[in-house]
Amino acid sequence: MDWEGRLSSEGLRVTAPRRVVMDVLSGAREPLAPHEIWEQGRRVHRTLGLVTVYRTLSLLERFSWVRRVHRADGCHGYLLCSAGHAHAIICRDCGQAAEFPGTDDLGGLIADVEASTGYRVDSHLLQLSGQCAQCRARRVAGEPE
Amino acid sequence: MDWEGRLSSEGLRVTAPRRVVMDVLSGAREPLAPHEIWEQGRRVHRTLGLVTVYRTLSLLERFSWVRRVHRADGCHGYLLCSAGHAHAIICRDCGQAAEFPGTDDLGGLIADVEASTGYRVDSHLLQLSGQCAQCRARRVAGEPE
DNA sequence: TTGAATGCAAACGATTTGCAAACAC
């Protein structure tokens, strides 16, 4: 079921502002801060309120349709989730984000940590930062931005 | 060289407020938010300002003497760094933090991610959350807090 | 029709900045 169907089946409503936020996020190739989503969204939905963007994001987060990440500039950015549990890697130059599946690879590490610390791990936050292939190529070639 | 010597050698000054912040962090067994450091610090240094706590924390962070972590309550908490690169695991019940070395275990995962995404990884944020041994024991035993 | 969702204004908490006074060196 798509997100619209899922909302309806929960007794929640499919509204224009919610569609706009989803559309903006769908078109984004990097994590967007709430005010960026608002600015882009207002171009198509003139009266969109920043408050509604925040409320929509927390709704989408509750359903795990978006993921919140920490950006290099200190802001929070939002990304559409792909299926399953995944982690993000963000390019420090262009901001572009990619996802990678993480749970499996972390299994051994988590087991080690549990054994050495005595803690029982129930959630984790893993986020990588680096340079994407394009930005690396650009830098090697000495091209200006 | 200790932190006081290091500060001096950089032309920076060893002041009472900075000592207080370091002392509070040294005595903490969980990540403290700036206002918590301020509250505890004021007990020994009456005129300590919250602003000074913030400025001291960013100074200490610049020297990698403290680490900033994300707490379950959404606040930022600060922890004294131990030697070397390490990651934190925080108990969701009592807030107690433990560290574990992470770089080595993450090496394989990072190599995989680089291969599959084309990114070059240069930094990572890994933070685990769970339950420490004491809190697990307490819960199993059904003891009240 | 009816409860959910919106948008505004205002409140809010965390963090930063301008500046004169205080202090380490």
Added chain:
DNA sequence: GTGTTTGCAAATCGTTTGCATTCAA
């Protein structure tokens, strides 16, 4: 003495809340 650091007040930033209005179902 000199330049760093402090603490206050106020500004700023990101985010949330109260409330009357609008809207999806």
